[in-house]
C-alpha cells in the first residue's frame with residue numbers, strides 16, 4: 230500500500246517523542262519547585278521555607294539549576310595540574326609538545342646536589358590558546374609532575390589571558406585527570422566529584438598494571 | 453511557441469550549509485538538469501602532510517586526528533600501521549584488539565553521520581539526523597572513556613594504544629552493542645521503507661561498476677556498485693583475519709544502494725566488535741619503552757599501508773631518511789578519490805538531487821584537502 234512506509238516512519242517519530250531526551254541544557258536548565266528541591270536534596274516544603282525567594286522563582290518555573298554532562302575521568306580539560314616539588318625542569322614536556330607552546334626557563338637551583346642537581350624554575354608558560362590538549366606533554370613527563378586538568382570552562386576575552394603561567398599553575402585547584410595516570414584510575418579518583426589532589430605524594434607515581442593484575446581486572450572481574 | 457532557454461552557470465559554495473564542508477561547485481544548468489559540473493576544492497587545505505615532515509613520528513598522530521575529523525580513530529590506525537611497518541615494530545596483541553574495537557566503533561559513528569546527513573540533504577530536516585547523532589554520541593562517550601577526547605582522539609601509539617581501557621568500558625560497550633541493533637532497525641523502519649526516500653534515491657546518480665573500478669573508488673561507494681572490495685577481507689591488517697564478517701553488497705550503484713550498504717555495514721561492525729572482545733586477552737597494551745622509544749628513528753626506507761577506512765581505502769605513505777621525522781608523508785584520502793567521479797555521477801540529474809548525491813559520497817573536506 231502506498232504510504233505505509235511513511236506511516237511507519239511517523240510511528241518511529243512518535244515513539245521517540247515520549248522517550249527521555251538526550252539533550253543537556255548546558256549550562257543551566259529551568260526547573261520547577263520539585264526539580265529545584267530535588268537538586269538541593271530537601272523536600273519541596275523545606276526548600277520553600279528555607280529560601281522563599283528561590284522557592285517563588287521555582288514555582289514560576291524561572292529558577293535555574295546548573296547542568297553538566299557526566300564526564301569521563303580521563304577527560305582532557307583545558308587546564309593543567311602541575312606539582313612544582315616534583316618537577317625537575319627537564320623540559321621533556323616542552324620538547325615533546327607537537328606545537329612547541331610550553332616555555333620553560335630554569336636556573337641551577339643548588340639543592341639536591343647528591344641526586345644530581347635540580348633546577349629551579351623561573352618560567353613555565355603553557356599557551357593554551359594554541360594547545361590542542363593532546364596530552365603528549367603529560368605522557369612525556371618522566372616524573373609525573375604534569376597532569377592534564379579536568380575543567381574546561383576557561384572562556385576569555387583576551388588571547389593573552391589564555392597563557393597559563395607558573396603562578397596559575399601553582400595556585401590552581403589541583404584536579405588532575407586520569408589521562409595516562411593509571412594510579413588515579415586504580416583508586417577510582419574522579420575529579421568531577423570535586424575531589425582534589427593537593428600534593429605530589431598523594432598523586433603517586435604511575436606504573437602500568439602487571440599482566441596478572443590485568444587478568445584479575447578484566448577476565449575474573451567480568452565473570 | 454517554444455521558449456528559448458540558455459545554460460546558466462552557477463557557483464554553489466564554498467559556504468553553502470549542506471556542502472559538507474567548504475567546497476565549491478561550478479554547475480552549468482540546462483533548465484533544471486545539470487549539464488556540467490566542476491568541483492573546486494582546497495578551501496580547507498592545512499598542509500598536514502607538510503607539517504608532518506616537521507614533527508617526530510609520535511607527534512604526527514595528532515595531525516592525523518584532524519584529517520578526517522569524523523573518523524579520526526581510523527586515520528590514527530592507518531598512520532600507526534604505516535609507522536609500525538616502517539620501523540618493523542611488533543605490536544602488542546591486546547593493543548591491537550583494543551584499536552580494532554576503537555576503529556569499528558568509529559566506523560559506526562562515521563556511517564551514522566553519513567546516513568544522517570544524507571537524509572538531511574533529502575529534506576528530512578533534522579529528525580533522522582538527531583537520531584543518528586544520538587547513536588554517534590554514545591560512541592563518542594565511549595571514546596571519552598578510552599582516551600579523554602571525543603573527536604581528536606590520539607588514542608593509538610606505535611605498537612598498540614597508549615593506555616588500557618578503563619574497567620567501566622566493557623560493560624558500557626556491551627550495553628551499547630546490545631542496544632544498537634534495535635536502534636538500527638528503528639532507523640531502517642523509519643527510512644528504508646519510506647516511499648519518498650525511494651522516489652528520491654533509487655536510480656539517481658548511478659555509478660556503473662566499470663567506471664567505479666577505473667576511477668579506483670573504494671569503500672561503501674564501490675560496494676554499492678556490486679564490487680566485493682573490502683581491504684579488511686582482501687588484505688587483512690591488524691587481526692582482521694581472525695574475525696569473520698559479512699560484506700554487504702548492492703548491485704544498483706545508486707544513492708539508495710550507497711545508503712543501504714552503510715546501514716548494513718554498521719551491523720557487521722557489531723559482530724566484529726563482539727569477536728574482538730571475546731578474543732582479547734589481558735596483557736600489556738604497548739611494547740615497553742626499550743623496544744619502542746618515544747623518539748623513533750626508523751631505518752632508511754619507505755612504507756605504504758592502506759586500511760579500510762569508513763570512506764574507503766585510507767593509505768599512508770611514509771618515507772624515512774633515517775631521521776626523527778618523516779622525510780615525506782603522503783595520504784591516500786578516500787574522500788578525495790571518491791570525489792573524482794562526481795561529474796560522471798551527476799551529469800543529467802536534476803538540481804534537487806545534486807546535494808543528495810554529493811552527500812551519498814560521504815566525503816569529509818578535512819580529508820579531501822588535508
Ligand code: SF4
Pocket residue numbers: 325326327328329330331355359360361362363364365366367
Ligand atoms: S597538550 Fe599537547 S599541545 Fe597542549 S601543551 Fe601538551 S603537548 Fe602541547
Ligand code: SF4
Pocket residue numbers: 315316317318319320321322323333369370371372373374375
Ligand atoms: S617533563 Fe615534567 S619534570 Fe620535566 S619540566 Fe616538564 S613537568 Fe617538569
